[in-house]
Amino acid sequence: MRIIxxxxxxxxxxxxxxxxxxxxxxxxxxxPKSVQKELFAKEREFFSSLKIxxxxxxxxxxxVKALRLIxxxxxxxxxxxxxxxxxxxxxxxxxxxxxxxxxxxxxIGSLGLLKVAKEKGIIKEVKPFVKKFIGEGYYLDEKLIRQxxxxxxxxx
Numbered sequence: 001m002r003i004i005x006x007x008x009x010x011x012x013x014x015x016x017x018x019x020x021x022x023x024x025x026x027x028x029x030x031x032p033k034s035v036q037k038e039l040f041a042k043e044r045e046f047f048s049s050l051k052i053x054x055x056x057x058x059x060x061x062x063x064v065k066a067l068r069l070i071x072x073x074x075x076x077x078x079x080x081x082x083x084x085x086x087x088x089x090x091x092x093x094x095x096x097x098x099x100x101x102x103x104x105x106x107x108i109g110s111l112g113l114l115k116v117a118k119e120k121g122i123i124k125e126v127k128p129f130v131k132k133f134i135g136e137g138y139y140l141d142e143k144l145i146r147q148x149x150x151x152x153x154x155x156x
Contacts, residue, residue, distance in 0.1 A: 001027055001086060002026060002027060002028040002029070002069055002085075002087050002141045003026050003028075003029055003030070003088050003089070003090050003108075004006065004029075004030045004031070004032075004053060004078050004081045004087050004088070004089050004090065005029050005030070005031050005035065005078065005089075005097060006074055006089070006090065006091045006092070006093065007033060007035045007038040007039060007073050007074045008092045008093060008110075009090045009091065009092050009093075009106070009109065009110045009113070010022075010029075010031075010035075010047070010090075011039070011043070011143050012092070012110050012133055012136065012138045013110060013113070014043065014047075015132070015136040015138075016132035016135075016136060016138075017129075017132060018110075018113075018114065018117075018123075018130070018132070020049070020077075020128050021113060021114070021117045021122055021123070022052060022113075023050075023052050023091065024117065024120075024122045025100050025113070025116065025117065025120070025122070027052075027053065028049075028052060028054050029050075029052050029053050029054070029090070030042050030054050030055075030056045030081060030087070031053055031054070031055055031056070031078070031125070032055070032057060032058060032077030032078055032080075033055055033057055033077070034055065034073045034074045034077050034082055035074045035077065035078060036053075036055050039099045054080065056081055056085075057077075057081075057085055058080035058081045058084055058086065060075050060080060062079055063080045063083070064076050064080045066114060067079055067080060067099070070095065071093070071095055071096050071099055075091065075093060075095075075096040075099075078091065079091075079096065079099060079100055079103065079105065080151050082105050082107075083103060083105065085132060086155075088105075088106040088107060088108060088111070089105055089106070089107040089108075090108055090110075090113065091108075092109045092110050097109065105126070109143050109149070110133065110138075111126075111130070111140075111148055114126045114129050114132055115152055118152060123155040125154060126148075126149065126152060126154055127149060127155075128154070130148075130149070136137060142156075
């Protein structure tokens, strides 16, 4: 299975020690060149060593330009790739998720990825990873965390 990813989920998964989940769930994680550039700005060695990451370029430059009016370059290219290749999108940014939803794209965020990993037995608990997300400066609304964890049988 393949998925397209934006920058922020990859960063938070790396910082929380959960990047292995991608390798367990997907054969390839496609990223546009702008996402690769963002990842390499701070974490070149780590992300260049991930064999699962593959760089691809959206073909429709006009679509990317139009999407850039709403979201940043990485998100615009990732959304365009998701549309062109008809693959799900890994994205956390609310504005990007709302746009993906309006465009009828299948998408998942970092929390959703943790939920799938738990369901498939890749991880036993989601809560330790959520704590690491927060510890790394990833903002999550307390009410959202509580509801999310309760929905998968865990307590905050």
